Amino acid sequence: MKLGIGIGWRPEIAAEVEALEGIDWVEAVAENLCADHLPDSLVRLRRRGVRIVPHGVALGLGGADRPDPGRLAALAARAELLGAPLVTEHIAFVRAGGPLTASPGLEAGHLLPVPRTWDALEVLCENVRVAQDSLPVPLALENIAALITWPDEELTEGQFLAELVERTGVRLLIDVANLHTNHVNLGLDPARALDELPVEAIAYVHVAGGVEKDGVWHDTHAHPVTAPVLDVLAELRSRVDPPGVLLERDDDFPPGAELAGELDAIRATLEAGPTLPASAASPASAPSPASDGYGDSDGGGHGSRSPAGAAGPHSAGTAPPSPAPLPGARDRLAVSQTALLSALVAGTPAPEGFDHRRLRVQSRALAVKRAGVVAKVAPELPEILGDGFRPAFLAYAKRRPMSGGYRRDALDFAEHLLVRDEPADPVARRELTYWWQDRIGSRPPGRATLLARAARAALARR
Template sequence: MNGSPLPAGALGIGWRREICGMLAGLEGIGFCEVIAESLTADHSRPPRDSRSRGRATVTVPEELAALVRRGIPAVPHGISLSLGSAEGVDDGRITQLAESARTLGSPLVSEHIAFVRAGGLEAGHLLPLPRTREALDVLERNIFRVMRSLDVPLAVENIAALFEWPDAEYTEAEFLQELVERTGVYLLLDIANVYANARNTARDPLTELLRLPTERLAYCHIAGGHESGGRYIDTHVHPIPAEVLALVAKFAPGRPVPLMLERDGNYPPATELVAELNAIATASARPPVTLRTESIPA
């Protein structure tokens, strides 16, 4: 495996304003991830250099800046580039992602293998691509366009999908492998998404996970979900199920890939969130994180 731009074997967490006080008290985390679109673009300030196309800079919350000053890398994670869009990628959104990385001094950025807009309409959701050569051509073109505007590597993430397009020309593993070979992009592997897709299509999650390309792994997402209407939904607001932790335990030990807890709402008490992080640490045979007692709300 080519080394990740992040610290080997690191355990990370998604930075969110709602839990920033707790995150400030964590000891032992190796990185965090911030939603790039949550950072405020300031159009009144000039860009840092001529490579910033959007003529805007990004304002970083002080709580996040404090983590970066402690030496904890922050990865901007985009959710709206629409890398799979046949209409191309919006320059302003590329600039937001690129300037977020410059401002934070990030070692890489990440986005999704998905599309979110077509015909001028915003879906408001990450939609799956058909696994065809034509879709790969679109992805390749858009990824190269984004990479030309970045100072750091790009990682792309597999998504959870409740349906698959018909007439697929590739399996998911073949699709990702060719994408990596064509572009040299890193892979952000979401283990919970692999579990969700396998379970909803009556496939074995471990078999699907072990088929995926690992030579360009940047880091992994691990998140919770629940079953609804006979389908498993990747929610990011529920605890990590035992089945996903079991996948981590089969996949992560012996691999130095960084792992990250992804939580986007319904935040539990600080001690429970730390316990969830340490469940990942235990499953991956890594040192636990700790929380300074003065950081626990009364």
């Protein structure tokens, strides 16, 4: 299936996306969609024949735990609601702790890298098979950007992805911006990764912007796409004509004309690529009989055999022989991931072998992102606290890991301040108290209560 050129659909730019010319498909964050109701903008796009692909961010398939059945059911429901040709997720872990380690559960609020070890690969493959069996359409997985790397890794990124495809038949979503990020931050060569991975398994490609600060590349999705990222796209295009390419933007949204300009740059990069042999020109455009081009010929893309036409790890990046699986891979992975995440979000000592400076950078980045998302889901908090919101939240986040999602995090932060008799301004403290009580109580306040509070707050400001 040829997807063509697409853009990430976000509510903030829904009108701009609808107005863009030449958009063949869009991608929507699965967790931001209601299970039984589509935003009007997506309904209109579907009526125009624009395909919609749900992009998951919360499964944590690279984690030690098996995939949560509720999250899988929710992702499956959104795929069916959208009539999607496939669903996508990430090769990452997003939570740790819990029963496997007999410790409190921890949430990262971010995609964190999986160690490229045989243990982690074994666990990931099993998790992927569980997900494939639970989804009504094929699954594609995305490589992620990283600020840190695990010590004692046994496989390169390309080898790891090739082994994953070989063992599960899963498709790949290759993010060229993430390959560039890992080049700057970790010294990994994007060309080598592309040489090693099975490009025949690519379902589509992500392109996104970022920014470099103090020698570290931050994959922000809030800046324009840079020339080096387009260079990686050109490298990929020299090997394969990808079935689809999508522009991602998640924040600091520019006018529609700027988005159109970035899409034009992507098109120009693809069009400037070489003429490839017919066998490599479009890996998903010639499916086997009864196949949808994204997996096995049964139309589900499930099972352990490779996609049609996909070889094993390429000779340029042949992985070392896989050792015989050892029992306890999940338990070992659980312990190591919990130790890392605890160091990042709870201030515990850094695990042995990690770069302490990079861990501090990653920890700060997680806290900043957490503050930004809390400000979005609870915009009243920065309004009440003003300039004091961000420093107060960052101080709170140093020792208070997130464990129940961002809305719970906002409530816990407000409670933390109130227990400490903060903020110092009595009016702001009273407003924060009301905000917290309104949301923590069993019933919301009535209209009369809200009017009385507003009047008292107005008098207090005089």
